Amino acid sequence: MPAFATRAGLAAGGLLLAAAASAAAAPAGTPAAVTVYAAGDIARCAYSDPAYSGAADTARTVAAGLAADRDAVVLTLGDHTYPHGRAQEFADCYGPTWGQFKDRTWPAPGNHEYYTPHAAPYFAYFGERAGRGYYSLELGSWHVVSLDSNLAPAEHAAQLAWLRADLAGHPARCTLAFWHHPLYSSGGHGSIPKMRDAWRLLQEAGAELVLSGHDHDYERFAPQDADGRLDRAHGMRQFVVGTGGAYPTPFLLTVKNSEMRDSGRTGVLRLRLLDGRYEWEFLESARLTPLGLPSPDRGSEVCH
Template sequence: MGALLLLAAAPLLGAAEVYTVYAAGDIARCKHPDPRWSGAAATAALVEPLLRADPRAAVLSLGDHTYPVGAASEFANCYAPTWGRFRDRTWPTPGNHEYATPGAKPYFAYFGERAGRGYYSLRLGGWHLISLDSNLKGAAHAAQIAWLRDELKKDPAKCTLAFWHHPLYSSGGHPPPGRMRDAFQLLHAAGAELVLSGHDHDYERFAPQDADGRLDAARGVRQFVVGTGGAYATPFVFFQPNSEAREANLDGVLELRLLADAYAWRFLPAEPGRVPAGSAPDHGRRACH
């Protein structure tokens, strides 16, 4: 189980083809009395027709799939009726709420082979995607970092995207710097483009930077925080110097178009009518290194 199995299972497309992914974390809050009218239902209703229109598109779920404790009943009653409708199109990473249940066993049972060992890689078109588990510590984390180092050497793709739950930098309510600096350092050294995380329940885009928070326009890694999957919103508290765009009032998902040598992004709000008149959600495009 792990990288080799998932690489074999994922479609390997021609490098010139475009592959679209939709990403968010912090999704299904089981306190809501009816999942059909929850924030998770709203973001699922946004994503589902987009997946239907593009059979090659995929979902990256950025952890904290259910609240409060990642129990099997939460996956069955809160996640399955919403984002579970496209489980077979989803590549997940675990959050801290999954580990509130020992070993995050319901998470691994629900996603099965797609959860890997908690970390794995896959190819989408010309892009190398790497999912890491930001909850690991000690020897388990050291093994993950050793795997990441080997994975980056084994598959030195032109464009690389990594995703895990806890952001290294965030202006949200969890004080930075966060976890995974060593992973960020390896990705920066390898010329990776993007890191996606959740944890703070907001949307934030950072300028390309290194693992120490220094701007690096030439080879920096751009980090997105997308904790807007539907759980509940939290405010910005620790404003960071390299933050380029922030939104803490809207549920939604990040749309990434993975091109042969570039990427384009848009934040898609679940309720477009709540976007202030005359403004447009965050969007842009950048070439791969």
């Protein structure tokens, strides 16, 4: 398995067959592609049997991908358990489903974790991988930052100061950040401004992608700035992936720059982080709406 650096960094590879072909064609010394599976809003403890939950469906999708690629990793986008992020919920609902690949998971906390004081069970469950609620790592040639969108003002200011220093100390052509509350969303919770300053710092550093959850749907936005202005040359693309298995929620008013919306499936976002570019594909685990769904989203883009 890959070795960890002191900053919780990770050297990883890509999809089993596609990465092998890519590596064969790439010049010597080109960093290997890294495959990431990402979703939030995962294990709902409304039933005693975790197999009754959508988390079991999405866990099977992720497990199949990880079995095919020993170097792929998982990013969780908050709200790992419902309703209160308690230790028993992690043991009874998250553990039997997504907990099976805990040692390959990099988490970010959601608001439901904080329904238990200080999100203590979340930090206990993930241990060093949870950091202080925020941390960074390297995946191939990409710099990846996990942030906590639940912090009080003073703690959030400290997080922003850390982020500024982290980005300055780890310049990369391609950077990805993930946290729970989306700055932009057409879902029921809507756009949440808490992380606007973090978005601005990331964009100034040339970051490419932001992943969030919170709304229980899938949405892809065009690259935009911290004030919601379309900026295909320098903006960041946001994915909302709150489709990890919890109950679905509908879209309300469509936010500008929204390019793709899907509330009829549970599933996960698969990203391939390549040298200087990325590819995305939404992998359906279960269909919630029988008819009329668009094809699952997929595409690719180059880094700035």
